[in-house]
Amino acid sequence: MKKVVPNFVIFFLSIVYFEFFFKIFTHQSIWEIHCVLILLYDSIVAGVLSLLSTLGKPKVNKVLFYLFLLVLTVWSCAEVVFKNSFQVYFSLATTFFADQAISFLDKVLEILMANALSIGVLLIPIILAFVFSKHISFQKTNLKKVGVYFLGMTVSYLCFYGFLIDAKEEDNSPYELYFHLENNALNKETFGMFPATLIEIRKMIFPASQELYQPVVEEPAKEEPEEEKPKTYEQNILEIPFESLAERESDATLKEMHEYFAKDIGTTQNEYTGMFKGKNLILFMAESFNSIAVDKELTPTLYKLSHEGFVFENFYSPVILSTIGGEFQELTGLYPNLSMLSNVWRTGRNVYPFGYGKMFEDAGYLVQAYHDHKYNFQNRDTYLRSLGFKNYTACFNGLESKINCNQWPESDLEMISATTEDYLTSDKPFFTYYVTVSGHMSYNFSSNAMSRKNQKFVSDLPYSTDIKAYLASNIELDRALEKLLEDLEASGKLEDTVIALVADHYPYDISLEHINEIAGNRDSTVEINRSHFILWNSEMEETKITKVGGNMDVLPTILNLFGLDYDSRLIMGKDLLSNSYGLVIFADSSWISDMGRYYASSKKFVANEGVVVPEDYVKNINQVVSNRIRLSKLIIEKDYYRKVLGE
Numbered sequence: 001m002k003k004v005v006p007n008f009v010i011f012f013l014s015i016v017y018f019e020f021f022f023k024i025f026t027h028q029s030i031w032e033i034h035c036v037l038i039l040l041y042d043s044i045v046a047g048v049l050s051l052l053s054t055l056g057k058p059k060v061n062k063v064l065f066y067l068f069l070l071v072l073t074v075w076s077c078a079e080v081v082f083k084n085s086f087q088v089y090f091s092l093a094t095t096f097f098a099d100q101a102i103s104f105l106d107k108v109l110e111i112l113m114a115n116a117l118s119i120g121v122l123l124i125p126i127i128l129a130f131v132f133s134k135h136i137s138f139q140k141t142n143l144k145k146v147g148v149y150f151l152g153m154t155v156s157y158l159c160f161y162g163f164l165i166d167a168k169e170e171d172n173s174p175y176e177l178y179f180h181l182e183n184n185a186l187n188k189e190t191f192g193m194f195p196a197t198l199i200e201i202r203k204m205i206f207p208a209s210q211e212l213y214q215p216v217v218e219e220p221a222k223e224e225p226e227e228e229k230p231k232t233y234e235q236n237i238l239e240i241p242f243e244s245l246a247e248r249e250s251d252a253t254l255k256e257m258h259e260y261f262a263k264d265i266g267t268t269q270n271e272y273t274g275m276f277k278g279k280n281l282i283l284f285m286a287e288s289f290n291s292i293a294v295d296k297e298l299t300p301t302l303y304k305l306s307h308e309g310f311v312f313e314n315f316y317s318p319v320i321l322s323t324i325g326g327e328f329q330e331l332t333g334l335y336p337n338l339s340m341l342s343n344v345w346r347t348g349r350n351v352y353p354f355g356y357g358k359m360f361e362d363a364g365y366l367v368q369a370y371h372d373h374k375y376n377f378q379n380r381d382t383y384l385r386s387l388g389f390k391n392y393t394a395c396f397n398g399l400e401s402k403i404n405c406n407q408w409p410e411s412d413l414e415m416i417s418a419t420t421e422d423y424l425t426s427d428k429p430f431f432t433y434y435v436t437v438s439g440h441m442s443y444n445f446s447s448n449a450m451s452r453k454n455q456k457f458v459s460d461l462p463y464s465t466d467i468k469a470y471l472a473s474n475i476e477l478d479r480a481l482e483k484l485l486e487d488l489e490a491s492g493k494l495e496d497t498v499i500a501l502v503a504d505h506y507p508y509d510i511s512l513e514h515i516n517e518i519a520g521n522r523d524s525t526v527e528i529n530r531s532h533f534i535l536w537n538s539e540m541e542e543t544k545i546t547k548v549g550g551n552m553d554v555l556p557t558i559l560n561l562f563g564l565d566y567d568s569r570l571i572m573g574k575d576l577l578s579n580s581y582g583l584v585i586f587a588d589s590s591w592i593s594d595m596g597r598y599y600a601s602s603k604k605f606v607a608n609e610g611v612v613v614p615e616d617y618v619k620n621i622n623q624v625v626s627n628r629i630r631l632s633k634l635i636i637e638k639d640y641y642r643k644v645l646g647e
Contacts, residue, residue: 004137007065008050008149014069014125015042018076019192025118026083027524028189028601037174038192040160045194047153054141061138066129072194073126079193080122081115087319087508088587089188092200093338110442171622172589172600180208181626182633184338185588189601204339210630212260215620217581233269236560236568236575240644254643257634260627266568267556267578274563276537280365280423280497281562282432282484283356285327286477287409288439288470289503290317290531292518298457298471299478301485302534305499309536310543312576316550316584316592317531319505324378326504327435329551331356331387333571334632335585344636348382351642354555354566357388360431363564366423370394371435372403372415380435389433393419407449409473412438412480420484424491438476441509443469450476464514470507494538498561501534502554525590526597533576535561548582548594570641572628585625593621 019038022028053064082090112119129136141149164175174190177183182203187196242262249255296303317326325336328345332352344350352358361367368391375381375394384392395405402418403410415434423430438450443466445452451469454476458468481499488494507515512524522528533554549557552573559566560575574580582594589600596607598618605618634640 003135005135006050006137007053007061008046010065010125010129010136011049011068011072012043012046014072014129015046015194017125018072018122019194021118021121022076022079022193025080025121026089037160037163037190038195040156040163041191041195043156044153044160045198047149047156051141051146051149054139054145057140058138061140062133065136065138066126069126069129073122075197076122076193077115077119080118081111084115084118085111085509086322087505088321088325089185089196091184091338092197092204093184093342110447171603171619180210181589182208182210182337182629183589183600186600189588210626212256212627212630213623214260214263214627215616215623217617217620217624231271233273235266236269236273236556236566236578237266238565238567238645240567242644245644251638253634254638254640257631257638257640258644260631261569264569267575267580269560270575270578272577273560275540276498276561277563278429278496279537279562280430280432280493281360281558282434282497282499283558284434284436284499284501284534285330286436286439286501286503287323288441288505288507288509289436289474289477289501290506290515292467292507292515293439293471293474293477294532295471299474301478301482302474305481305501305534305536306532308542309499309534309540310545312533312535312545312547312549314546314548314582314592315531315533316526316529316548316586317503317505318529318550318584318586319508320587323504326502326551329573330502330504330554333552333555333573334635335552335572335629337629337633337636340633340636345383346379348379348386350386350636350639351645351647352387353641353645354559354571355387355389356431356433356555356558357384357390359388359559359564359566360562361388361390363562364428366426366428366430367391367432368393368419368423368430369433369435370399370415370419371437372399372405372410372412373435373437375399384433394435409437409440409448409450411450411453412436412477413483416480416483416487420487424487424493429496436477436480438480439470439473439507441507443467443473443507443509445469445472448473463517466510467514467517470510497537499534499536500554500558501532502551503531505529506531525586525588525599525601526592529584529586545576546594547576548584548592549576550584552585570635570644572632583621583624585628589622589625589629591621591625598622 016039019042049068053061053068079090164178172186177187177190178199184196184200187199191199242258246255246258246262249258293299294302294306320336321338321341324341328336328341357367367389369384369389371380371394373395375397381392393399395410399405403414423432442448443451445455448469450473454472457475458472461468485494488497506529512522512528516522522530533549553576556566556568556571556573556575557577560577568575583591585591591598595611595613595617596605598605607613
């Protein structure tokens with residue numbers, strides 16, 4: 001008589017197999033206490049699938065068994081490919097960005113080939129299930145076995161819950177993650193791939209609740225000159241009656257937000273407030289720009305701009321869902337929530353009173369925006385309009401008549417050459433926003449037009465091919481900036497113009513190993529995101545800023561420098577020139593501050609050398625991180641700016 005294996009065993013072993021290799025292929029730690037949580041939850045998942053595929057006749061059960069196993073296999077492959085391609089974990093919310101994937105269909109084969117080994121390994125369980133199908137039971141289960149299933153799943157859940165309770169008091173504890181916090185990345189690392197997905201579905205149906213309270217955060221001691229009395233500055237806040245708004249509010253969440261902001265003192269103005277008032281501003285979001293692209297010989301203009309003017313020595317561009325996540329941070333000063341990006345941000349229906357376009361147009365500026373790729377990619381034309389950009393020109397809504405929009409990627413140099421006359425001939429001060437594309441992946445000399453164009457400048461460098469191709473693509477950005485400076489000087493407007501540039505994310509198409517051929521010894525959580533924030537004017541002296549900062553801090557820093565009135569309480573990023581402490585939040589709630597860095601998955605804090613860390617510092621900063629993430633989501637979800645500031 002042949003031996004028959006219950007399909008529960010196949011499901012459980014397959015799911016554990018998928019979870020194991022998911023951790024392997026996404027470079028997570030394997031042997032940790034969270035493995036127990038993963039095994040317990042996965043046994044419940046296996047139990048449910050096994051029960052559903054044993055309630056009918058054998059033929060029906062067999063079809064359901066292979067269907068469920070196929071779904072598990074495809075899902076696992078998608079999770080691994082997505083993480084390896086975009087360096088963020090897959091979320092159900094990212095399905096709303098399918099248009100991004102469709103626009104790069106020609107890269108699908110390339111992506112699949114790059115992940116061929118991973119996909120092959122993940123296909124093994126379903127292949128073995130087909131080969132040994134005669135040894136798998138597809139018989140209809142009886143009432144007694146149904147009871148056993150439910151008893152087993154109940155015991156597993158009680159054990160799972162017991163582990164959650166045992167670690168309840170920890171920061172970012174499994175308990176808080178499971179019941180309250182919304183953190184897809186940390187869920188994937190804590191609970192595993194399949195449990196995290198089910199947790200996300202549950203929180204979509206029953207939104208999680210988090211506590212908002214303002215901890216006291218002690219800052220590093222600052223030495224003040226003994227003979228100088230510090231000047232007193234006003235707060236960067238607006239007159240908003242939060243207390244009375246809270247008293248009249250019936251919505252519990254809005255009431256909580258009003259009360260929170262009423263207690264927040266905001267950030268102060270400072271010696272740099274209004275330093276650039278009345279000057280022109282040209283702001284770039286540079287595709288995949290990173291400090292490894294800055295070289296004195298290879299990209300001299302980028303080197304000049306990043307080593308003169310304001311020099312931010314500890315700046316990071318966190319990768320949180322590709323380009324749109326980095327741009328959202330830069331344009332709003334908020335932390336990007338994936339569901340809000342897809343369901344609200346891209347619709348353009350919200351009010352953004354601190355949007356660059358609106359702020360500078362209200363100040364009397366000529367406001368324009370340009371992009372050298374498709375104008376409506378990810379609805380950029382819609383959300384830019386909600387920020388006050390009424391004049392936006394890109395490929396296929398006007399720019400295609402001036403540059404070659406039929407190559408990939410398009411040329412930043414061509415875009416600059418074709419557009420500077422639009423604003424340099426204006427009698428008004430101008431604010432121009434550029435979204436570049438020349439530095440886009442994939443980095444090779446066959447399909448990347450910009451890498452191929454500048455290949456001769458990097459061919460002799462001692463780096464991997466993808467690094468050389470990346471550097472070659474950024475030469476195009478460097479030449480674009482060189483052309484911009486030449487045009488500004490020729491028009492007599494160089495002295496009165498500020499150049500600002502920030503990346504959307506690091507070049508995540510390149511492995512950490514290859515990035516470290518130039519960067520040295522970056523880690524995969526914090527330092528991989530290290531970058532430059534260029535903020536330059538030809539007439540200013542070099543000013544080094546050591547405070548930690550990131551993309552969320554760009555908006556308030558610029559508004560303060562240009563003397564524009566805004567409310568620092570309502571922007572989660574903070575003016576990097578103010579007295580606020582530096583803090584950058586990454587995708588999994590890890591963070592770096594002026595005192596050290598915290599790795600959320602391991603709950604490990606590494607203090608900077610020579611720093612004395614106050615008691616409860618890590619706990620308090622974790623609460624600040626939680627506050628800023630939650631408030632960013634609620635500001636968008638509730639259209640909060642409209643409620644407190646009107647149209």
